[in-house]
Amino acid sequence: MPPPEAGSGPAAVLVGAPGAGKSTVGMALAQRLGVAFRDTDADVEATLGMSVSDVFLEHGEEYFRAAERTAVLVALGEHAGVLALGGGAVLDAEVRAALARHWVVYLDVSASDAARRVGLARDRPLLVEGPRTRLAALLKARRPLYEEVAAITVDTGALGVEDVVAEILVERAGRASR
Ligand SMILES: Nc1ncnc2c1ncn2[C@@H]1O[C@H](COP(=O)(O)OP(=O)(O)OP(=O)(O)O)[C@@H](O)[C@H]1O
Ligand SMILES: O=C(O)C1=C[C@@H](O)[C@@H](O)[C@H](O)C1
Numbered sequence: 001m002p003p004p005e006a007g008s009g010p011a012a013v014l015v016g017a018p019g020a021g022k023s024t025v026g027m028a029l030a031q032r033l034g035v036a037f038r039d040t041d042a043d044v045e046a047t048l049g050m051s052v053s054d055v056f057l058e059h060g061e062e063y064f065r066a067a068e069r070t071a072v073l074v075a076l077g078e079h080a081g082v083l084a085l086g087g088g089a090v091l092d093a094e095v096r097a098a099l100a101r102h103w104v105v106y107l108d109v110s111a112s113d114a115a116r117r118v119g120l121a122r123d124r125p126l127l128v129e130g131p132r133t134r135l136a137a138l139l140k141a142r143r144p145l146y147e148e149v150a151a152i153t154v155d156t157g158a159l160g161v162e163d164v165v166a167e168i169l170v171e172r173a174g175r176a177s178r
């Protein structure tokens with residue numbers, strides 16, 4: 001799917017695991033493109049009036065996923081800037097189908113880099129084993145889904161935020177001119 005024409009949906013949709021850089025890269029990319037940034041986690045929080053982690057705690061993951069599906073479908077329909085999806089949004093088949101009509105950038109990250117970035121890399125392997133193992137399993141299960149919806153994949157492992165943004169802009173310009 002090529003980058004969209006003005007007025008036909010988000011300028012770019014970012015997907016990837018927690019710690020991939022969706023929020024950081026998304027905000028920087030939006031700034032470079034001169035458009036607004038929006039994050040579906042923030043949309044869910046605004047709609048439900050509580051943090052994502054409280055939604056998981058109080059209502060459970062299934063409830064969160066339903067709210068997230070609605071938030072993603074609404075944002076895809078009305079947001080013209082850069083849109084970052086929650087890390088697990090691609091688990092939903094309806095979301096994946098909707099993404100087929102949009103320019104999706106998959107920010108790839110290894111489990112170890114993701115753990116380091118979200119602050120789970122302390123030197124106490126037994127204490128941090130749970131979240132790190134969970135991230136590795138989550139990436140293994142989700143990589144095929146992220147790749148399924150993505151027009152391009154950016155391996156963020158060796159790239160700083162500005163390098164990731166630059167690579168997305170190059171791909172975007174290249175595709176737009178084809
Ligand atoms: N390419 C990168 N290189 C190094 N650090 C990065 C890179 N991208 C993001 N970071 C850092 O990793 C941390 C997590 O990034 P960010 O919050 O943007 O991830 P996210 O994908 O939005 O995660 P979540 O799914 O939890 O919302 C931040 O501290 C950010 O500065
Ligand atoms: O990867 C995930 O499943 C999640 C990522 C976050 O963006 C939030 O949407 C929530 O914490 C779940």
Ligand SMILES: [Mg+2]
Nearest residue numbers: 022023024084
């Ligand atoms: Mg984020």
